[in-house]
Amino acid sequence: GAGVSQSPSNKVTEKGKDVELRCDPISGHTALYWYRQRLGQGLEFLIYFQGNSAPDKSGLPSDRFSAERTGESVSTLTIQRTQQEDSAVYLCASSLNVREQYFGPGTRLTVL
Amino acid sequence: KQEVTQIPAALSVPEGENLVLNCSFTDSAIYNLQWFRQDPGKGLTSLLLIQSSQREQTSGRLNASLDKSSGRSTLYIAASQPGDSATYLCAANSGNTPLVFGKGTRLSVIA
Numbered sequence: 001g002a003g004v005s006q007s008p009s010n011k012v013t014e015k016g017k018d019v020e021l022r023c024d025p026i027s028g029h030t031a032l033y034w035y036r037q038r039l040g041q042g043l044e045f046l047i048y049f050q051g052n053s054a055p056d057k058s059g060l061p062s063d064r065f066s067a068e069r070t071g072e073s074v075s076t077l078t079i080q081r082t083q084q085e086d087s088a089v090y091l092c093a094s095s096l097n098v099r100e101q102y103f104g105p106g107t108r109l110t111v112l
Numbered sequence: 113k114q115e116v117t118q119i120p121a122a123l124s125v126p127e128g129e130n131l132v133l134n135c136s137f138t139d140s141a142i143y144n145l146q147w148f149r150q151d152p153g154k155g156l157t158s159l160l161l162i163q164s165s166q167r168e169q170t171s172g173r174l175n176a177s178l179d180k181s182s183g184r185s186t187l188y189i190a191a192s193q194p195g196d197s198a199t200y201l202c203a204a205n206s207g208n209t210p211l212v213f214g215k216g217t218r219l220s221v222i223a
Contacts, residue, residue: 033210043201045210056210091155093211100146100161101211105154 002026004104006092012110013082021077021107025094032075033101034067038088046090049075082111114139118202118214125192126222133187133217135202140180146211147176147187148201156201160187192221 005024013019025032034046045059049069060066064082069075079086089108093101115138125131137145143164148156160169160176162185168177175188189196199218203211 035210035213042215043203043211043213045212048210059210093156100144100158102158103148103156108153 004092004094004102006090006104006107008107009105010108010110012112014112015084016081018078018080019082019109021079021090021109023075023077023092023094023104025073025075025092026096026102027073029094029096029102030072031095031097031101032069033093033095034075034077035091035093036088037091037106043091046077079109082109084111087111114142114204114206114212116202116204116212116214118200118217120217121215122218122220124220124222127192127194129192129221130188130190131192131219133189133200133202133219135185135187135214137183137185137204137212139204139206140183141206142180142204143206143209144211145176145178145185145202145204147174147185148203150199150201150216159200189219192219194221194223196221 007022032049035043037043047067048056052069064080067077089106091106093103095101117136119134145162147159162169162178173190178185199216201216203213205211
């Protein structure tokens with residue numbers, strides 16, 4: 001069956017521009033997670049959705065970052081006024097209840 | 113706050129050798145412990161999931177164990193192959209919560 005998909009796979013943008021990253025979870029998965037992996041570093045949690053609500057936004061690094069989920073399906077992570085330190089691979093994962101998390105291939109964001 | 117540590121950071125072994133990757137965590141109140149593989153420039157592939165009531169899981173040449181009392185998990189790879197070369201990540205969570213990741217062990221299997 002289809003796994004988690006993310007788009008775009010690569011995004012190059014100029015400092016100060018806004019970007020939107022999309023995640024399509026596995027159909028029926030109730031939980032959706034966004035993580036970030038900067039070059040040479042471990043994965044850091046950004047935000048988690050249960051259904052369409054986000055009980056845990058504690059990982060969002062600043063108010064330039066926001067995310068939404070609609071229809072208990074697609075999620076969009078938006079970064080406003082991008083900075084060079086936002087350059088990273090943004091990974092999305094989904095899970096069914098408390099079961100294992102399945103990851104998408106990621107979006108590589110480069111801010112020039 | 114959960115912290116996950118992986119040792120060693122990098123490991124190089126000859127093909128055919130059996131090896132063990134180590135993972136330790138600070139909070140034993142975990143629900144899931146998950147091992148992943150990450151190839152350069154790629155996303156994460158889930159290898160094994162151990163739930164808190166389980167002690168180990170096996171898939172092919174891979175065996176993962178969990179000892180909550182000591183805060184440790186190990187990933188055993190039997191008869192290693194060059195195709196096993198990748199970064200292996202250990203992560204833990206408590207129920208339906210975000211995973212806390214270790215920094216990974218970068219494995220190189222030399223033919």
